[in-house]
Amino acid sequence: MILNIIELINMNNSDAFVYSAYLISGFLLAINTYLAFKKRRAAQKEILTPTGWPHDKT
Amino acid sequence: MFKSLPLFTFAAPSKFYNLASALTPWLYFLFFSLALSSLYIGFLVAPTDATQGDVYRIIFTHVPAAWMSMVLYISMAFWSAIGLAFNARLAHMVSRAIAPTGAIFTLIALLTGSIWGKPTWGTWWVWDARLTSELILLFLYLGYIALAASIDDVKRGDKASALLSIVGVINVPIIYFSVKWWNTLHQGATISMIAAPKMASTMLMSMSLMTFAFWAYAFAVVFTRTRAIILEREKNMGWVQFLGTKIKRTKI
Numbered sequence: 349m350i351l352n353i354i355e356l357i358n359m360n361n362s363d364a365f366v367y368s369a370y371l372i373s374g375f376l377l378a379i380n381t382y383l384a385f386k387k388r389r390a391a392q393k394e395i396l397t398p399t400g401w402p403h404d405k406t
Numbered sequence: 407m408f409k410s411l412p413l414f415t416f417a418a419p420s421k422f423y424n425l426a427s428a429l430t431p432w433l434y435f436l437f438f439s440l441a442l443s444s445l446y447i448g449f450l451v452a453p454t455d456a457t458q459g460d461v462y463r464i465i466f467t468h469v470p471a472a473w474m475s476m477v478l479y480i481s482m483a484f485w486s487a488i489g490l491a492f493n494a495r496l497a498h499m500v501s502r503a504i505a506p507t508g509a510i511f512t513l514i515a516l517l518t519g520s521i522w523g524k525p526t527w528g529t530w531w532v533w534d535a536r537l538t539s540e541l542i543l544l545f546l547y548l549g550y551i552a553l554a555a556s557i558d559d560v561k562r563g564d565k566a567s568a569l570l571s572i573v574g575v576i577n578v579p580i581i582y583f584s585v586k587w588w589n590t591l592h593q594g595a596t597i598s599m600i601a602a603p604k605m606a607s608t609m610l611m612s613m614s615l616m617t618f619a620f621w622a623y624a625f626a627v628v629f630t631r632t633r634a635i636i637l638e639r640e641k642n643m644g645w646v647q648f649l650g651t652k653i654k655r656t657k658i
Contacts, residue, residue: 360525363460365461365521365525366460366463369467369518370464372518372521373467373517376510379510380506380507381627384506384507387634388631391637391641392634394637394638395637395641395650
């Protein structure tokens with residue numbers, strides 16, 4: 349699909365420009381959301397592991 | 407007097423954590439609803455532009471993303487200033503949480519603008535004032551993220567990155583007024599607070615909906631990141647350890 353869009357962009361197809369703009373926007377927002385959730389999961393995991401629990405070390 | 411204001415209650419990380427946890431799912435839901443409505447109106451209801459044809463539809467993501475890139479930078483600098491002035495630890499955390507989302511919106515504005523530029527201007531990029539100042543904004547965001555991450559001492563990192571964000575805020579009015587101050591290839595503002603809009607109402611509706619969608623998205627992701635930073639920094643506090651036992655119980 350991406351190769352088709354690139355080919356259409358080379359042919360100056362206006363729909364291809366619009367779709368690629370929205371695909372890139374959606375992709376970047378999805379990556380950002382994924383990274384935010386990954387960070388939160390890592391932080392949550394840290395408080396559940398023994399290293400995050402000073403009183404459990406004994 | 408100020409102590410009686412309930413707003414200040416949420417300056418405590420534990421209170422803010424609970425508020426953010428409650429609001430985040432609703433904000434993601436709001437984002438999806440508004441974005442889908444905007445896409446429906448933008449692609450299926452709004453008419454084709456007389457001069458640009460269908461390629462103008464990039465405006466529904468390009469302009470809201472560009473607005474968000476500037477608004478998020480101002481709010482990042484604002485919370486940095488609050489953090490420096492009042493030594494409020496949550497303000498620094500929020501500031502750090504805003505930076506990646508601001509950088510993403512700046513990148514979206516630059517890339518979609520470039521994609522729009524090719525069919526309308528005949529080139530992907532020109533070094534005109536609007537595009538160059540927006541690129542500088544991306545570098546400021548990246549510089550902020552890199553500086554904050556490179557200093558191991560959290561408090562020193564907060565202070566250094568806060569200073570960078572406050573100094574960099576001067577770039578925001580330069581971006582906004584660049585199309586007025588210099589002769590640029592980039593068009594002037596289509597929407598103004600004091601003049602009637604120069605576009606069809608359906609186009610304006612789609613763009614406004616996407617702007618609100620991006621606002622909801624920004625709040626949702628910033629809240630998600632702030633919650634992570636709170637857990638990282640306050641992991642030895644009693645309330646976080648209590649939260650850990652609660653999570654453990656629900657998992658068992």
